[in-house]
Amino acid sequence: MPEYTYLIVGGGMAAEAALRGIREIDTAGTVGMVSDEPHPPYNRPPLSKGLWKDRTVDEIWRRADDLAAELHLRRRIVALDLERSEATDEQGEVYRFKKLLLATGCTPRRLPFGQEDILYYRTLEDYYRLRSQAEHGERFAVIGGGFIGSEIAAALVMNGKSVSMLFPEAGIGGRLFPPELARFLVDFYRGKGVDVRPGEGVVGLERRGQELRLHLQSGETLMVEGVIAGIGVSPNSELAAQAGLRTEDGIVVDELGQTSAPGVYAAGDVARFYNPALGSWLRVEHEDHANTHGRLVGRNMAAAHDPYHHLPFFYSDLFELGYEAVGILDSRLQTMSDWKDPFRQGVVYYLEAGRVRGVLLWNTWGKVEEARALIAEPGPFRPQDLRGRIG
């Protein structure tokens, strides 16, 4: 029976960052990592960005092999016994641990049809599948106007494919951006050749040989060779819930990353934690959080005592436009847009009860620390106070 000082369930970015964190403090303890993926840990952002431009798969590996851990790939933990400090995989193998980390990530939400034919994009295997579809097919439909939808539509069009993009909101990134920016992105994507259909739903999918027929709410049918959906994700917290850990849209952890059971931790996008600067409970589904939270929780498992107060940070590329963002970007908050060049360069501030909750740095670089400092300020701010504050 494999037995470890630290057992990490999951093999994504947070899991690998945690391994690095453990090794910063403890070079002697044994570490086992169990992942249901066939690959060792890799960076996910290139899957929807760089790999469709000039980057290659060789560049995405996180090289955990220098950190002395035993990697169990293609294995899925299906049960936890916290009293006995044991985890069991689907093949019946039992792993014993002193400390446990759940870095189980999230699973894409699925539509109620097209089970085999819709590609839910999250892993390297999904990238290989879409690459192969793009070698044979010319016409694609992308469902969803969030991160995956906007990045994959751009990636496919930049690779010469014809793309229809469908989503329920009025604009691209409608849940993040103020309405005028989300609507601008619709025109911008159309200018790049994407057939953008805001406010359009999908009701069914049929396969006819190589062709897929996607039935839309409006009554129209799109004939395509590939359908990709990015309609959000749900946290993989069932294992934790079955083991009696506290869960609530994710695994609830304290500021050290410890769950409701001593010695059991959770990190990355499955973990729900309190952020004092924002005054709210969060679950963050971005690379920066996987790296910073993963590392810190790994250190804390190995006896450090570093509280996690890091503000969410993320970024994206939309063709030649790009942005960085700090804090909470929610288009339902009050927003104040400060454009240097409308929709090409500027800063958008997100306010709630007189405090800045989020800052969007639109084609505005090198200002992330200023944005962090502004969110930490108690205020109160009026929207007009923020004009020219950053940028």
Ligand SMILES: NC(=O)c1ccc[n+]([C@@H]2O[C@H](COP(=O)([O-])OP(=O)(O)OC[C@H]3O[C@@H](n4cnc5c(N)ncnc54)[C@H](O)[C@@H]3O)[C@@H](O)[C@H]2O)c1
């Ligand atoms: N740059 C980045 O940080 C980045 C890039 C890619 C992916 N991700 C992460 O990957 C995860 C998945 O991204 P995502 O794009 O799936 O989620 P998302 O939450 O960004 O977007 C979901 C979108 O799904 C659409 N939608 C919801 N229900 C729908 C339905 N029934 N039919 C059609 N459209 C529907 C909406 O348009 C919504 O904007 C997220 O956790 C995201 O943070 C992040």
